[in-house]
Amino acid sequence: xxxxxxxxxxxxxxxxxxxxxxxxxxxxxxxxxxxxxxxxxxxxxxxxxxxxxxxxxxxxxxxxxxxxxxxxxxxxxxxxxxxxxxxxxxxxxxxxxxxxxxxxxxxxxxxxxxxxxxxxxxxxxxxxxxxxxxxxxxxxxxxxxxxxxxxxxxxxxxxxxxxxxxxxxxxxxxxxxxxxxxxxxxxxxxxxxxxxxxxxxxxxxxxxxxxxxxxxxxxxxxxxxxxxxxxxxxxxxxxxxxxxxxxxxxxxxxxxxxxxxxxxxxxxxxxxxxxxxxxxxxxxxxxxxxxxxxxxxxxxxxxxxxxxxxxxxxxxxxxxxxxxxxxxxxxxxxxxxxxxxxxxxxxxxxxxxx
Numbered sequence: 001x002x003x004x005x006x007x008x009x010x011x012x013x014x015x016x017x018x019x020x021x022x023x024x025x026x027x028x029x030x031x032x033x034x035x036x037x038x039x040x041x042x043x044x045x046x047x048x049x050x051x052x053x054x055x056x057x058x059x060x061x062x063x064x065x066x067x068x069x070x071x072x073x074x075x076x077x078x079x080x081x082x083x084x085x086x087x088x089x090x091x092x093x094x095x096x097x098x099x100x101x102x103x104x105x106x107x108x109x110x111x112x113x114x115x116x117x118x119x120x121x122x123x124x125x126x127x128x129x130x131x132x133x134x135x136x137x138x139x140x141x142x143x144x145x146x147x148x149x150x151x152x153x154x155x156x157x158x159x160x161x162x163x164x165x166x167x168x169x170x171x172x173x174x175x176x177x178x179x180x181x182x183x184x185x186x187x188x189x190x191x192x193x194x195x196x197x198x199x200x201x202x203x204x205x206x207x208x209x210x211x212x213x214x215x216x217x218x219x220x221x222x223x224x225x226x227x228x229x230x231x232x233x234x235x236x237x238x239x240x241x242x243x244x245x246x247x248x249x250x251x252x253x254x255x256x257x258x259x260x261x262x263x264x265x266x267x268x269x270x271x272x273x274x275x276x277x278x279x280x281x282x283x284x285x286x287x288x289x290x291x292x293x294x295x296x297x298x299x300x301x302x303x304x305x306x307x308x309x310x311x312x313x314x315x316x317x318x319x320x321x322x323x324x325x326x327x328x329x330x331x332x333x334x335x336x337x338x339x340x341x342x343x344x345x346x347x348x349x350x351x352x353x354x
Contacts, residue, residue, distance in 0.1 A: 003185070003322065006177035011042070011191030012151040013177040014252040016294035018043040019193060020149030021159030021173075022141045023083075029131045029342050036131035036341060037083035039091045039141040040159035040173060042193060042250045043149040045104065047075035048292040051262035052121060055270050056246055059286030060086045060124035067121060067290075069259035077104050078146060079290050080122030081160040081195050081248045084136030088124045094142030095120045123288040125197040125246045127163030130342050156337030160248070164197035166277075166335055168237035170346040171196035174334025176326045184314040185322075188255045188297050192269070192326035196334040199245040199284045200277040203335075205235050208351050212276030212332040215325055221332055226351050234350045246286035247273055249330070251323045257293035261316050266291040268320040272327025289327070 006013025023038020052067045062080070066073055078095050082088040096118045099105055105116030128136065145159065153159075156172040164171030177191035196202065203210050208226025209218050218224060226234065251269045269289040273280045281287050302311050310316065340346040348354075 003178040003180040006179045006189055006191065009177055010175045011177060011193040011250065011252050013179065014189045014191045014294065015254045015296045016044055016046065016048065017191065017252045017292065018045065018149035018151060019153040020145045020147065021153060022144035022148060023159055023162040024135065025162050025341065031129055031342050032132065034131045035135045036163045037127055037136050038159045038162040039080065039082040039137045039145045040195065041095055041142065041145040041149055042079045043146060044077060044292050044294060047077055048294045049074055049257055049259055049262055050076040050121065051259055051266045051291045052288065053263065053266035053270060054288045055281040056285035056287035057283035059288055060089065061122065061288060062089050062092055063119065063121035066119065069263050073119060074259055076119040076121055078120045079250050079292065080120055080142060082122065082124050082137045083127040083160050083163050085124055085126045085128055088137040089122060090139050091137040091142030092120045092122045094139035095146045097139065098143045098146040121290065123248050123286065125160060125164060125195055125248060127197065130163035155333060157339045157341060160195045161334065164195055165240055165344055166196040166198050167201040167240055169202065169335065169350065170338040170340050170344045172334045172338035174330040174332065174337060176329035176333055178322045178326055183318065184300065185318040188253060190251065190253045190319055190322040190326055192249055192251045192323065192330045194247065194249040194327060194330040194334055196247055196331050197245055198247045198277045198280065199240055199282055200279045202277055202331065203347065208234060210276065210332045210335060211278055212328045214275055215328055221336070222354050224354065230351050237345065245284055247277060248288050249327055250290045250292060251326065252292040252294065253319055254294050254296040255315060255319060256295040256297060256299045261312065262291040262293050264316060265320055265323045269323040269327050271324035275328045276331035
């Protein structure tokens with residue numbers, strides 16, 4: 001795959017995409033005590049064509065049926081990623097309130113533009129055992145995360161990633177992007193944002209390297225194999241014992257895509273999960289990938305294709321490859337950026353400095 005990371009190597013390199021976080025995190029949080037949860041919102045001002053692919057056996061979602069390409073509504077205004085398990089879905093109400101106040105959504109009355117219905121699909125991770133079980137995101141979390149959304153945002157132990165655990169180590173928020181300068185995807189950017197919270201392992205027990213460096217190699221991420229002492233310590237960590245987990249992600253592009261093409265990108269985005277997490281899509285996960293297409297880059301006709309094929313087929317093929325790579329890189333970014341909390345060690349604590 002050709003193409004280089006965007007200027008921020010972030011999902012917000014995609015024009016028309018913003019990210020915001022809100023969380024609570026006590027300095028001395030433990031498993032069972034204190035606050036450690038949060039919400040992340042990916043906003044698409046003006047709306048974006050969207051799709052979703054849910055692969056895990058234990059998902060917690062909202063408005064995902066709406067994103068079936070055969071259904072009527074074709075655009076969303078934001079995507080919610082949140083902690084709190086099913087309780088955390090309440091944060092979507094706050095995102096809707098923020099959008100309604102700014103008249104963003106489907107206009108339902110041409111004579112009164114304030115009558116809108118914002119479309120906010122969402123999904124949750126299971127982080128309740130980290131900190132106090134009763135402290136979870138509310139509508140206020142969603143409102144504040146939406147209000148904080150911008151082109152620059154923190155990664156690691158922030159937002160929906162505060163209480164995340166990736167196998168035996170600390171998970172979190174990660175991001176990556178690819179921008180194309182030539183070929184069918186010239187001028188197009190693809191980006192991904194991931195909340196890494198898997199039951200599966202994210203590093204190779206033989207080398208200590210993240211599984212997600214397989215495509216690019218460890219040098220790309222500035223990593224090297226672990227020492228024997230580091231491996232002994234890391235492999236002695238207890239297996240994650242919670243029954244519910246889930247890795248969530250949003251892939252975005254500024255290409256103009258139909259809902260069916262967005263769905264294809266969501267499907268291949270899961271390839272990135274499979275490269276970086278082992279095992280993935282288990283009965284104990286609710287792995288969910290959303291896709292947003294902002295349509296800032298107009299389509300380029302391709303008259304050489306057979307009429308039975310979509311005219312943007314070469315573009316879709318390239319974007320599918322990029323989606324998987326960005327997700328894979330974003331998972332590595334998440335675990336490298338995470339910091340330890342509640343006695344959950346981080347990757348850099350175990351294997352650094354690099």
